[in-house]
Amino acid sequence: MEIDFGGGERVIGIDLGTTNSLAAYMDLTGPKIIPGADGDKLVPSVVSIQPTGAVVVGNAARELLITQPERSVYSVKRLMGRGLEDVQEELKLFPFRLAPGSESVLQLQLGDRTYTPPEISALVLKQLKENAENYFGETVKKAVITVPAYFNDAQRQATKDAGRIAGLEVLRLVNEPTAASLAYGLDKRETGIVAVYDLGGGTFDISILKLHDGIFEVLATNGDTHLGGDDIDNLLLRIALEDVQSEWGQDLSGDSEGVQRLRRAVIQAKERLSFVPFTNIELSYRGKQYQRELQRELFDKLITPIVDRTLGPCRACIKDAGVSVEQIDEVVMVGGSTRIPLVRSAVENLFRAVPHTELNPDEVVALGAAVQAGILSGAVQDKLLLDVTPLSLGIETMGGLVSKLIHRNSTIPASATESFTTAVDGQRNVLIHVVQGERELVKDCRSLARFDLKDIDPMPAGLARIEVRFLIDANGILNVTARDLRAGREQSVEVKPSYGLTDEQVEKMIQESFEKAEQDLSERQAREARVEADTILAAVEKARRHDAFFELSDEERAAIDKATNELLLVYHADDHHLIRNKIEQLNEATTKLAENRMNTAVRGALKGTKI
Amino acid sequence: MHCETLQQPPREYYGLLGLERRLNLSNQELQQRFYDLTRRLHPDRFMRSSERERQYSLDGSSLLNDAYRTLRDPVKRAMYVLGQEGFEVGEQRSKDVPPELLEEVFELNMALEEIRTGDDSVRGQLEKAEHNFTNLLSEVDGQLEGLFSQYDEGRSRDTLTQIRAALNRRKYIQNLVDEVHKTLSPSS
Numbered sequence: 001m002e003i004d005f006g007g008g009e010r011v012i013g014i015d016l017g018t019t020n021s022l023a024a025y026m027d028l029t030g031p032k033i034i035p036g037a038d039g040d041k042l043v044p045s046v047v048s049i050q051p052t053g054a055v056v057v058g059n060a061a062r063e064l065l066i067t068q069p070e071r072s073v074y075s076v077k078r079l080m081g082r083g084l085e086d087v088q089e090e091l092k093l094f095p096f097r098l099a100p101g102s103e104s105v106l107q108l109q110l111g112d113r114t115y116t117p118p119e120i121s122a123l124v125l126k127q128l129k130e131n132a133e134n135y136f137g138e139t140v141k142k143a144v145i146t147v148p149a150y151f152n153d154a155q156r157q158a159t160k161d162a163g164r165i166a167g168l169e170v171l172r173l174v175n176e177p178t179a180a181s182l183a184y185g186l187d188k189r190e191t192g193i194v195a196v197y198d199l200g201g202g203t204f205d206i207s208i209l210k211l212h213d214g215i216f217e218v219l220a221t222n223g224d225t226h227l228g229g230d231d232i233d234n235l236l237l238r239i240a241l242e243d244v245q246s247e248w249g250q251d252l253s254g255d256s257e258g259v260q261r262l263r264r265a266v267i268q269a270k271e272r273l274s275f276v277p278f279t280n281i282e283l284s285y286r287g288k289q290y291q292r293e294l295q296r297e298l299f300d301k302l303i304t305p306i307v308d309r310t311l312g313p314c315r316a317c318i319k320d321a322g323v324s325v326e327q328i329d330e331v332v333m334v335g336g337s338t339r340i341p342l343v344r345s346a347v348e349n350l351f352r353a354v355p356h357t358e359l360n361p362d363e364v365v366a367l368g369a370a371v372q373a374g375i376l377s378g379a380v381q382d383k384l385l386l387d388v389t390p391l392s393l394g395i396e397t398m399g400g401l402v403s404k405l406i407h408r409n410s411t412i413p414a415s416a417t418e419s420f421t422t423a424v425d426g427q428r429n430v431l432i433h434v435v436q437g438e439r440e441l442v443k444d445c446r447s448l449a450r451f452d453l454k455d456i457d458p459m460p461a462g463l464a465r466i467e468v469r470f471l472i473d474a475n476g477i478l479n480v481t482a483r484d485l486r487a488g489r490e491q492s493v494e495v496k497p498s499y500g501l502t503d504e505q506v507e508k509m510i511q512e513s514f515e516k517a518e519q520d521l522s523e524r525q526a527r528e529a530r531v532e533a534d535t536i537l538a539a540v541e542k543a544r545r546h547d548a549f550f551e552l553s554d555e556e557r558a559a560i561d562k563a564t565n566e567l568l569l570v571y572h573a574d575d576h577h578l579i580r581n582k583i584e585q586l587n588e589a590t591t592k593l594a595e596n597r598m599n600t601a602v603r604g605a606l607k608g609t610k611i
Numbered sequence: 612m613h614c615e616t617l618q619q620p621p622r623e624y625y626g627l628l629g630l631e632r633r634l635n636l637s638n639q640e641l642q643q644r645f646y647d648l649t650r651r652l653h654p655d656r657f658m659r660s661s662e663r664e665r666q667y668s669l670d671g672s673s674l675l676n677d678a679y680r681t682l683r684d685p686v687k688r689a690m691y692v693l694g695q696e697g698f699e700v701g702e703q704r705s706k707d708v709p710p711e712l713l714e715e716v717f718e719l720n721m722a723l724e725e726i727r728t729g730d731d732s733v734r735g736q737l738e739k740a741e742h743n744f745t746n747l748l749s750e751v752d753g754q755l756e757g758l759f760s761q762y763d764e765g766r767s768r769d770t771l772t773q774i775r776a777a778l779n780r781r782k783y784i785q786n787l788v789d790e791v792h793k794t795l796s797p798s799s
Contacts (some may be wrong), residue, residue, distance in 0.1 A: 073758075171658060174653075212642075215650070375655050376655055377659075378658075384655060385648060385655070386649065386653075410676065410680060411676040411679070411680065412676070413669055413672050414676055414677065415670075415673040415674070415677065471669070471673055472673075474653075474655070474669075
């Protein structure tokens with residue numbers, strides 16, 4: 001039994017992860033994961049593009065990552081909403097191949113095609129959408145998608161763009177740790193303070209919430225959008241590559257397939273070490289063997305610096321939340337990397353409490369997204385999330401200084417209003433540079449966008465009065481509107497995002513993805529029609545040698561020749577209607593032939609009985 | 612489902628929260644009002660409503676959040692009331708040294724200068740100063756509390772003028788404490 005959403009459309013919850021993605025929905029008993037076609041709940045966030053342009057996503061793409069590394073990509077979430085200068089470190093550690101023209105928007109080279117990070121994420125989202133549609137037997141158009149709490153505006157915008165490109169209306173972006181708290185059913189306790197520690201494949205978040213009678217109020221959040229299991233994998237991979245070099249006398253690092261095989265081997269060893277005290281990293285590649293025992297003790301020592309990097313943000317978050325460690329009633333663990341015993345003990349030490357690990361840390365975020373989907377569709381009435389903006393928002397003032405308008409950890413939606421005027425007589429434009437970050441100098445913060453107040457009525461300097469409203473919506477995304485107070489009308493604002501796609505670019509991608517989908521469909525239909533044409537052409541060819549063919553009249557034989565030729569003429573056409581039309585005609589022209597053949601066959605059979 | 616239609620909410624913080632304009636507020640009451648209102652105003656509740664209602668909900672809840680953030684903090688709350696009553700509450704005023712602190716601040720600045728140039732012998736002096744100023748801060752907070760009650764009873768502009776002076780003093784001392792703290796333990 002499923003919830004009737006009052007004639008509204010189904011809304012699914014999606015966890016778009018660095019390593020794995022998954023979708024969930026809400027039924028009467030609570031949130032449920034939607035399995036993929038292969039029965040797996042997790043869809044690896046890996047995309048591979050075949051030479052034909054066919055897209056492979058998930059488990060199958062993870063295999064192709066090894067055999068066709070140059071056509072495959074993983075961990076693309078690390079590139080969402082980022083610029084070329086931001087990703088230099090990433091480029092050293094991950095096999096991302098950037099195409100020329102990545103200066104304004106990153107372009108990934110996959111085989112002979114290029115894709116922006118939101119387009120790659122859109123392919124993962126499309127797969128989840130399809131899985132859901134197959135599961136429900138109906139189209140799914142609306143979704144709640146989760147993002148790391150510490151994602152900045154550009155990273156959120158890029159995620160929203162990915163949803164749009166995938167053909168999904170993104171009703172809400174929800175922060176991952178907050179979503180997890182919804183799934184945990186923590187509101188069973190009336191009131192309390194809860195910390196959510198979320199260490200995933202590529203991102204780390206810590207959020208502290210106050211629960212009060214169904215309201216989940218985030219007090220503070222902190223994190224690192226480039227810290228996660230990936231970093232552990234890269235660390236182990238580097239060590240294993242050095243081992244291989246010294247044992248085989250061969251540098252494997254230039255061999256993409258070898259690197260991907262070794263990477264998989266270290267990931268498997270890492271995962272096993274969460275349950276056993278020692279294990280082997282094993283690789284057998286091109287006739288050579290590599291094996292190394294890894295003890296948890298050494299593993300813990302190796303990853304301590306990575307785990308320690310999560311503690312600073314935790315302390316800052318506790319301070320910002322204005323609570324003491326003793327006041328925190330519960331700690332919840334989210335993300336696959338929280339299976340690591342060292343991570344658990346580090347969290348236990350810091351918070352002086354045994355963390356909750358009852359729910360599957362890979363699934364809890366998607367489940368929470370489904371609960372939020374239920375809230376938005378009206379099916380869940382007793383819960384409400386109040387989230388915060390993770391970073392302060394400011395504008396550039398004289399001398400490259402930042403004037404903060406909305407402080408970090410402000411409950412969203414949050415707004416601020418600021419007045420602007422002109423500096424020169426007759427000035428028609430005012431440019432506002434908006435940045436995000438905690439530092440005092442513009443150069444130390446992250447440029448978000450430039451807003452151009454255009455077509456100001458010419459007047460002496462300082463007379464214009466334009467009131468600009470900065471509003472961070474419930475998705476954590478900035479909206480800017482302006483009013484010309486003298487003229488008493490809306491002031492036009494042109495947005496120039498510093499990173500990421502413009503609205504026009506996203507529209508174009510949506511258009512292209514529709515066209516591509518249509519093109520893919522018509523290509524498939526034409527191929528299917530050609531297969532049918534092959535069958536009938538072969539049958540006719542065979543029949544021409546048959547007695548029955550000679551029993552036909554000249555006109556009948558001429559009609560068959562004509563229909564055959566016409567079918568051959570359109571055989572390579574893109575339009576399957578055309579091919580099918582000619583198949584139909586050939587079919588009609590050969591009706592008599594078929595009858596005759598049937599008759600001769602019967603006659604032959606009768607003769608046979610006489611013998 | 613929402614049967615009530617959403618109207619544009621009042622823009623004045625106290626009015627929005629349905630509270631009388633008092634400087635001494637019960638945090639518990641404030642929080643309860645905030646939760647009650649946010650349950651009704653939050654955009655999550657209006658996803659399937661008309662465009663105009665969705666806009667009101669977005670405006671209303673951002674205003675409500677701003678109001679709650681301001682009113683739950685005594686200093687911000689007092690600044691807000693001063694602003695509403697037509698007082699100038701600029702940043703510049705906090706830069707004027709309160710005359711009674713002139714001598715102490717002068718000595719403090721000397722010590723800060725010395726420790727920055729590597730003379731660690733003044734550390735003890737600075738730690739003592741930090742302690743003194745922190746005590747002074749609590750003293751000002753005590754004064755403010757008294758002034759708040761006085762305003763709530765009499766509503767006189769005189770009291771507001773005194774409150775503004777105390778706030779400026781407080782801001783000044785807070786800046787000193789922050790600076791000493793930053794100099795003594797740069798990492799935090």
